[in-house]
Amino acid sequence: MTGLRNVIGLLYRADWTRLSMSAEVRLERDGDLVRSRMHEMRPPGVPGPGLRRDPFTWEEAVSEDPPGYESEDATLLIAPGGRYRQETPVLTIGNDGQYGWLWYREDPPPWVPPDDDEPPVPELFCPALLLSGFDLDVRGPVTACGREAIAVTVTRRPGASPHPRDLYDRIEVIVDAELGIGLRREETFQGQRLSLTELTTLTLDPPEAADLAKFAPPAGSRISQGVGENSRQTFSGPGWQTAKNAAGLAAGGLGALIRFAPNLIGPDPAGENDLEWAMPSPEPGPHDPGGRPPVSDDLPYLLYPSGQSPGFRATLHQWHDLAAMVARVPETARAAGHGGVGYLLDGVTRGKTVTHTVARLHVSGRDRYRVDYQSRSGRTDPKTVACDGEHRWQVYQAKTMVGPAAPLPHDIANLVDSSWLFGCRLSGGSELTYHGRRAYQLRVTESHDGLAPGPLMFFPADAIVDAETGSLLRLISYAGDRPASWWELRDFAAEPGDLGEFSLHVPPGVAVVEETGNPFTDASAVMPGVTGAAVRTAAGVVSATRSFLGDLRGGSRPPRSG
Numbered sequence: 001m002t003g004l005r006n007v008i009g010l011l012y013r014a015d016w017t018r019l020s021m022s023a024e025v026r027l028e029r030d031g032d033l034v035r036s037r038m039h040e041m042r043p044p045g046v047p048g049p050g051l052r053r054d055p056f057t058w059e060e061a062v063s064e065d066p067p068g069y070e071s072e073d074a075t076l077l078i079a080p081g082g083r084y085r086q087e088t089p090v091l092t093i094g095n096d097g098q099y100g101w102l103w104y105r106e107d108p109p110p111w112v113p114p115d116d117d118e119p120p121v122p123e124l125f126c127p128a129l130l131l132s133g134f135d136l137d138v139r140g141p142v143t144a145c146g147r148e149a150i151a152v153t154v155t156r157r158p159g160a161s162p163h164p165r166d167l168y169d170r171i172e173v174i175v176d177a178e179l180g181i182g183l184r185r186e187e188t189f190q191g192q193r194l195s196l197t198e199l200t201t202l203t204l205d206p207p208e209a210a211d212l213a214k215f216a217p218p219a220g221s222r223i224s225q226g227v228g229e230n231s232r233q234t235f236s237g238p239g240w241q242t243a244k245n246a247a248g249l250a251a252g253g254l255g256a257l258i259r260f261a262p263n264l265i266g267p268d269p270a271g272e273n274d275l276e277w278a279m280p281s282p283e284p285g286p287h288d289p290g291g292r293p294p295v296s297d298d299l300p301y302l303l304y305p306s307g308q309s310p311g312f313r314a315t316l317h318q319w320h321d322l323a324a325m326v327a328r329v330p331e332t333a334r335a336a337g338h339g340g341v342g343y344l345l346d347g348v349t350r351g352k353t354v355t356h357t358v359a360r361l362h363v364s365g366r367d368r369y370r371v372d373y374q375s376r377s378g379r380t381d382p383k384t385v386a387c388d389g390e391h392r393w394q395v396y397q398a399k400t401m402v403g404p405a406a407p408l409p410h411d412i413a414n415l416v417d418s419s420w421l422f423g424c425r426l427s428g429g430s431e432l433t434y435h436g437r438r439a440y441q442l443r444v445t446e447s448h449d450g451l452a453p454g455p456l457m458f459f460p461a462d463a464i465v466d467a468e469t470g471s472l473l474r475l476i477s478y479a480g481d482r483p484a485s486w487w488e489l490r491d492f493a494a495e496p497g498d499l500g501e502f503s504l505h506v507p508p509g510v511a512v513v514e515e516t517g518n519p520f521t522d523a524s525a526v527m528p529g530v531t532g533a534a535v536r537t538a539a540g541v542v543s544a545t546r547s548f549l550g551d552l553r554g555g556s557r558p559p560r561s562g
Contacts, residue, residue: 002150007138007175008131008304009297010150012422014180016125017082022206025074025086025121028196032068037167037189076120077208083215084120093118094215100224101217108222117447123197124182127175128447131304132419133160134171144174144183145202151175157308158366160407168194279321279354279483282476286462287428287441295429299440299465300422306470307417311364311496314489316357316371316412323353324482325457361489363416364497365389367405370504371412380527385409386504392515393504396526400506403515411455415472415487418465420454423447431467434474437492438467458484468494 078084085094093102100118119125130136130152139151154171168187176183184198208214217223358374370386384395387405394401407413414420425445432441444461456477464474473492477485506512513525 002138002141002177004136004138005297005301007136007150007152008300010175010177010180011127011131012180012300013294014125014127016078016084016119016181018080019078019179019181020080020205020209021076021078022201022203022208023076023078023199024201025076026071026196026198026200027074028069028071028193030069030192030194033189033192033194034167037194041167074121077206077214078120079209079212079215083212085215086120092218093120094217096212096215096217099217101221103218103221121197123185124199127173127180127182128422130154130171130173131300131422133157133417141177142174144176145199147183147202148177149174149183150177160366279319279324279486282462282483284432284434284441286460286476286478287430287443295426295442299426299429299442302440302465302467302470303418303421304470306419307366307413309469309471309494311362311368312469312471312492312494313363314361314492316359316361316415317486317488317490318355318357318411319483319486320355321353321479321482321484322355324479324484327482328458328479359412361412362497362501363408363412364502366407366413366417368497368499368502369408369412370502371409380523382526384504386502388499388502391503393506394515394526395504399511399513399526400504401513401515401522401526402506403517411487414455415475415489418463418470418472421463423454424456424459424461432464434464435490435492437473439473440465440467455485455487466492 072088074086074088076084076086079097081097082095083097085092089105091102091104093100095101095118122129133156134154135157137153137155139153142149142151152173152175154173156166156169168189170188172184172186172188173182174184175181182197183202184196186196187194356375360372360374361369363369367387367389370384372384373381382394382396382401384393386393386395389405392403392406394403408416421442421444424447427443427445429440429442432439434441442463442465444456444459444463446459455475458477458479460478462474462476462478463472465471466473471489471492472487473489475485475487476483515522516525
């Protein structure tokens, strides 16, 4: 039972919200090495203090980790229904099954409460994160905490983009052979330990887990608001209540405004069918399996290596309905902010509200591809992007930018590599034929662990997965009962390509600029008549809007112990 297929299924099925257990947790971290790695990984052109002050600038993120080697012990109690209590000498965090809370023994800092879906020790209790962007090497059976377990070595796949917090190049994980949770996780970089998180003891079904009072917030706790009609008041003042109640939907609607409003253009001048500029009607319709049965182990094993197929050709269609997105923003959020944001939402959703993008794709790996956009707006968007594994060419209206190889554009990468779905709840998996290809249809809902949902801004979603490659043939995100975003690969044909097909010949007379890696410098180089200062100003507007979204959400989360 230690084969890769079984381990993938084990990690995917792990669900801490169904457990009844107590444990002692050991947390260690090399603060000096963490700081050094974060400085090394800072992307070129990322502003520091003085240019932006939203949560999670690189300097602020680095400063969260104290210098030196630190260690801490915690006690953990978990009961079914998402209840838990995690105690350290300084901070206790928990969830009573409905609301998250935190309690400081003394001198609480001015941080806001955690989200309701905040999991305990996610390094160990959210193992599905290891199934996206990583290669697993199953080393074999071991024993840990007196339990049968499996040792697994985890390395990042070539070309996979790390999260800024992922500082390691290797993870050694010991997985419980029954529960699927991690019992031990050691993160290293070039052989040096960055962090260690492990359960030193584990007891299933302890008597104290049956006492629901154990999970109630102590007096003086900070309690999360939640989002929606059931949220409760924990801070005084109507502004806080309004912002917290509206946060999730407002963030989704305003985020959609930032991403898609610039692309609201008229019908394609080439004369494309006007019906394509309206959101299509799904056929087949969304999958809604009764009782939400979990998917079989075959589907996780199909998703896990997706994106590593020999190659394919297809036509990409994308639709985004801004009206459907902002319709989900409640009136309380529309009135929030200086002067309210309702006028802004109403202004951009008058008339045409659906964006439609068409592109021809030829993909043969993460860094060998060619994308030719047939309909795309904006002089800041390249018309062709090609990469041969060594160089990437981005063809703009007047210039071509050449730089080092880079991964696929995110919107396409999320279709080619569907493993990000492990961050969601999946159900169904019925087999069907879609556009002549054997496929599986899934219902996608938000994860109880609050993991990253890939490109999805709204749930539920409907996914059709190609049975040969694991890539997504169709993905529809619903805002309420209306399709808000739709991605589809048509004319899909599995077909590898020769290296020469992904190299781009620049015709004589076309200006060529070298990519610097600095987003401000590169944008000003390919935007005729636009200076770097103007690009930075535009970025500041987006940053300010995102800061407003952060205010709606209540700011940044408190740091986790360890």
